[in-house]
Amino acid sequence: MKLRKCVLLFFLLFVSLVITAKAKTMRQQIEWLRNERKMNFVYDSSLPLDRPYKGKSLQNMTIQQALQSLFANSEIDFSIIGDYIMLKQKTEAKPSVHTPHHKEQNDIKHNYTLSGFAEDVNGERLINATIQDMNTGLATMTNSSGFFSITLQEGTHNIRCGYIGFDDKQEKVNLKSNVHLNFILKENANIKEIVITADLNSPLMTTQTGKHSFGRQDIKTGYALLSSPDIIKTLQRSSGVASGVELTSGLYVHGGNNDENLFLIDGSPLYQVNHALGLFSAFNSDVVKNIDFYKGGFPARYGGRLSSVVDVRTDDGDLNHYHGSYRLGLLDGSLQFEGPIRKGKTSFNFGLRRSWIDLLSRPAFALYNKSSSSEDKLNLCYFFHDLNAKITNIFDNRNRMSLSVYSGEDKMSTKDEYNDSYSTSNNDKDLTKNEFNWGNFNMALLFEHQFSPKLFANFNAVYTYNISRYKSQEDNSYNNGSNVINESHYEHEYKSSIRDYGYRMSFDYRPSPHHHIRLGNDFTWHFFKPQTRNLINSYDNSTGKDTTSMSSKNNYPARECSIYAEDEMIINNHWSINTGINASLFSIHGKTFTNLNPRFAMKYQPYNNLSFKASYTSMTQYVHKISNSFLELPTDYWVPTTEILHPMNSWQLTAGAYFQPDTRWLISLEAYYKHSNHLLQYASWSGIEPPAAKWDKMMMDGKGRFYGMELDASYKSGNLQLRGSYTLSWNQRKYADFYPEWYFDKFDNRHKIDVSAHWQITHSISAFADWTFHSGNHITIPTQYVPMPNVPEGKPLENSTSDFIYEKPNNFKLPNYHRLDIGFDFHHVTKHNHERIFNISFYNAYCHLNSMFAEVKQKQDGHFYIKNHAYIPVIPSFSYTIKF
Template identity: 25%
Template sequence: MKLLFLGSKRILLFYLLLLLAVSASHAQDILDSTFQQPTPDQALTEFLASVEQKSTLRFYYLDEWLEPFRMPESTDRVSLRTTLGTLLEGSGVDFVVIYNYAVVFFKNPAHSQQRDALIKKATAERKKIDRVTVGNKNTYQPGKRVTIQGLVSDEDNKAPLAGVTIYVHELNRGLATDAAGKFNLVLPAGEYLFTLRSVNYEEKVLNVMAYGNGELKVQMIIEPTLLEEIVISDQNILNTGIGQSKLKLTELQRAPSFLGEADVIKQIQMQSGVTTASEAAQGFNVRGGSTDQNLVLFDGTPIFNTSHALGFFTAFNSDALQESAFYKGSVPAEFGGRTSSVLNITSKEGDFNKWHGKGGLGLVSSELVLDGPLKKDTSSLAFSVRSSYSDWILNQLETRYRGISEGSIFFYDANIKYAHKLDKHSKLTVSGYTSMDRFSIANDTVNQWQNIAATVRYDKTVNDAWFYTAALHWGQYGYQVSEDDPVQAFDLNFGVIYPSLKIDVNRNGILHKQSFGFHSTYYQFRPGTITPTSEESQIKPASVPRETAIESALYFNDSYNWRSNVQIEAGLRLSIYNRLGAGNVYHYLPDLPREPEYTTDTTSYSAGQFIKTYIRPEPRLAANITLDLQSALKIGYNRMHQYVHLITNSATITPVDIWQASNTYFKPVRSDQFSVGYFRNSKSNVYDFAFEVYYKMQANILEFKDGANLILNPQLETALLNGKARAYGAELTVNKLKGRLTGGFNYAYARSKRKVEGPFDVETVNNGSWYPSNFDQPNVFNANWRYNITRRIFFTGTFTYHTGRPVSIPVSAYSTDGNMIMDFTARNNYRLADYHRMDVAFVLEGSRKKNRLFESTWVLSIYNVYGRKNPYSVFFVSQSGMLLKPYQLSLIGTAVPSLTYQFKF
């Protein structure tokens, strides 16, 4: 049946139909419950006629509206509402159901008006709109479903860009490129406006004429220096997961930093929900988790130590990085092995067409980055190196502990990446990374540690929808503590080697974007060896037997556009852990505390024999409900397990901390996190707003016994206790994205508590009550700003404040046999003074003309502007026999200026 309209009355009828639809909305279930399998390539009008013959439904339309549409090939049994909605999407033709039998099709007048408004706005903002054609215009058929296979890459080095958001305005739908920079989009043939955005890149607007199936290759330009900078304003709206972000690497060099060293980890620490203990604290704490609960990947290989100089600097050269993604809420199923967050860092790939160089000269270190083609458009090489060159900086720091300023420091890091295009659909990549540190305080011991990571990766595109990646990784971390005093001379060594295999398969479907794969890592721990290094040394040699384990996982992830405004991402990761021999398992008396003196027996396992196996499912779920063009509501749930543990009795990582594999007594840490967030952008995209709340529960965390000996202890189960933790909080973030003054602030109210309650007093902490963890900081506030004085001169700054962290202090002391005994009534019973600091920088950039051969930048930075003596720790010294005098240690108690020169060619 057909309904004829008079042209001038269509708009009036449109609103009348909407009114009727609302009055009859309670009766629209008939389309949701009606199923009929169409014949492939069948005309829509013929399909509707066949439905009328087999049901009570009646359809009203104009022939000219529906005749161009053909039914797509489908094997899915979907409702009639879904079939029509998918087919007519983006065409401007819509439909309503009246009185549960009449389906009326109409032209939506708002469709063309919205498009005209978007083009007018882009023109007013002086945005270039590139016109591209996909398919053959001669075969154009309105309404026919076409497939666009897209590839987004860097204009300079042609490297694929992952995580680029593509927003199709007419469909009110967005998607993102995968790890290979690809996307797959199925939509009705027609004209569309695409907006592509990515952190660190200039926004791209395309007018796409989609006539048929075809490829769409887009090259994006590194974000230039502009008075009114182009900013990513819809990432939080379009991304499915909650608590996910991409770091803005282009801003690192402009931000104030300690001694001019650009720092990706410090940028992480300025995000809401992330804290750190102090300036010299290695790593970071995320939503109440410890530092070892963060998975840091460099080209897919885990990095165990991410810092130089005990946390003053980061072990990654920011100029050598391509992108960095951070997950603190909803973590995709492809990641596992840690329970708080994931920082996924990808190094820069060399340009396939021409050579580039970049470098910097600072007060502490210098760096050089080179990349370019070995064979044009076929193979490329990227290389970077950074090294410190003097110990003088520690001598300039005013501290309350003179030993700091009399210390010695040296570090370097380097990475190399080779990429080779085997053919049009496959690529081989080989990358390597290393970092090394040597650090000492006055006449104290010398600490050295080193990271090594290597990756061989093969990427293959099978067809339009399928591609896979196979990678071999090699990781190694170790440290050495040396003492030169002849009486106490020794070398203490620890190390871990962890090769791994990863296979990831991705499928881009029409409604589903799926990934699945297999990961396996082999661990070999050397828990510790101490060796005397002089004939006079009183140190006795000792070692702890090596430990081996295999951690594997199977995972599946599915991102599904359930409705036009609802995206769901569901995943399941099945982790399998095997602790292997050779090794010993000690047995203890059942009715007494677990102590070395109560050991009753030992079970020995030969090499390769299974000692303990854990199989743990890890469900993941995230949903993004787009409320309108400017706002979204997100929810997320994660369950994750961790099988390797950092063993420490301090609030920050130290060189003598060790990593312990799960075993019979140390179960894997289990973490469950629930989070909900509301995200909104202003209509003008000048401001964005985010508010998130979360609750995290953890089981099987490890805490140390009071007075525990952790170094070279072959029976660590007698020194550590199993407990549980909980963390909860709310995070608010507000950013100003455009204008001469840009920046933002974030505030987090966050609590992190632990509970250890054993069957015996010696295995119980704080009488079994909840107590604040070492990194419990209830109030955290961060602010950052950038003021454009001119087009090339900037004033930037950051301010951070957080509640002082908990520490344990004695409430009394007594002397026995000449030894001072301190009495601690409770763990973490006191807090250090609140921490706050302001840093500023003046940035002078040279000319940024596109064809300029050489560019330069000067950065004058002042760290700790007002010279705040933030406490690092509190310690006590006995005086006059019984008197305890407290001292507060501040590592950086003065303003620290620096000047850095950066160049690019």
């Protein structure tokens, strides 16, 4: 009997051991799913995954059924995002049964606020970083100062900070009171995959439509036209953007003109954004930290332009170490240096870029003039420079101040001298000189203050100076032996300038993770001085001397003020909205204009990897750029709305769908319709210097309608990144005084395709390629050649002349445009740990000559034909960079 009991006890013990041995834990089942189903799991290490799993076998289940069975009756919740499975702790429901009063008091949990900054290891603030509570899923994003604020229930939370191109960092925080915490992230350029849904700044997650953010990795792709990476040309690759004339840094967004883009550098407006007539942009990529580009749903905090906002932020400088770089390129060079003034407290950042075209042209023309037998001596000199300087001081965790300075200038001079000193009978002298210079000087003093864990504020004092100057001189003399027969002197000087004094105040208030309020006020005192002119004409001969002198000045002081309020709310897991209003006032010569511009954006996200958005935006613009060319000429000038004109305004509707099928892909489709009123254009002037005196009486008031759709896709896997976009658009204008019907805009490019690839071939070699295609630009050509009546009337018809008839503006489309740009970076690290980068790039790599313009020509037999002009071949460039 005893023996039977012992055997039975042993048998039961053996069976229980076998069953226990075969019972797998939840963690082991997760590992099996990872290996068999090729799924990736993302979870916090504190989750209780070592508990045994007692459910059915997962082998024949779908992934959804397997996860439901695995986590049934547990406190773990899951969500599937592409190839990723996100695990988090379930939020416990509040008990509905009544408990004693003293127990209720003990169980009440208070809310506290976690706030701070996201920075890199050098103390540089990170813009648009994502801060997420892994327990509840609540998340927020850092602002333009790198500040975040999130209010959570008291208790222990696992907080994750993520930023593209950097390693994530998690901190366990026990909230018993308000906590200030700074996240220090380490850069990691070798991150293989990016979970877009973990990035609140991705198009899938933001509430705004038409927003794109660009960091250093987006600008410095490995391709650089004429040795310098170009920010404007990076923006040109975006859908919905036309580039204008070949090689130039034009930006025509959703049909708008070049002057309808608001460019800000550290909060200060920039009027002249190009060098070399548009060949280079005015932004030095060595010092740029982040760019926010808006082309659709504009937040209420931006105003003053109709088409786009380009908000550029520069680096503050390393608070702990000295380092920098210098670059030698085909046409320019640059130097960048940064480091601490007081370690951990005060930093500086300095960047200088200068072209050396003048260093090449001066000796070239000197050799030409010396070797030439001609009496005509020529000289040409041109250069530009950019200077960025910034000093940042951290007083404490709540106060910070920075002074940012930008200076950019172009200078060009020509000289043509003719001296006929070889003739014994006479001595002719002709001298023609031209001098151009144009540019900007910007200064911004920024003070940042954290009033409370939920309230953050910026106070910015700004100064802007923009100038364009042109001076020409002609001297002619003719003498016979020692007797002067005649002598003339002509001098013409032109100057246009803008001075802006202003301030910007902005308040960032986050009462809860679902609620984000922005308030602010901007004020600018403008001083426009378009076309101050001086003219001297002197003539001297044997009969006497005659001199005339003329001068004219134009002065337009104006005041511009705006107040805005913006409220972004997350209603639930599926819905979020952003509502706001921008109220503006513009006063000039006793006339005051006021406008209210409402803004509304809405997002519906039925699934984690799919969202739908729509927005409505109203914009007003009070300043205009007067130009008769699509190049950036020094004779262009800015003028304000006057008492006899209306401010330009527009409204825009945008809607889109955004889809992430897996972690590697992001696809979006947006459609827009924009209508603009009071667009200004000169009525009848074709000279290079449009008149500024009474300019507002020579303007036509017109309308514009612009609509289309944009398809964007991006793919990233391992060392390969692909981007592609397609734009289908219609851009039309109507000026009743000019033409009674709607006609196509010059840059109405019906179809635009842009495909780019970035491939990290090896650790030291990377390649970039971009292929762009768009329908040809529009030009105006005559459609008839007919006899014209003579004036006065009554003359016979056979004596009449013939002329061209232009039936419709922009009635001819140039051939389709396409080109391929490629670039290669070769990296090498020296024994002193200095990185060397050699770049070689090719513009228009397969040398397709794209049409610049066309003209109507007549054959000898009287027939007419169209002659196309195309000039730009393949352009190679190189640069050599050393980082130290």
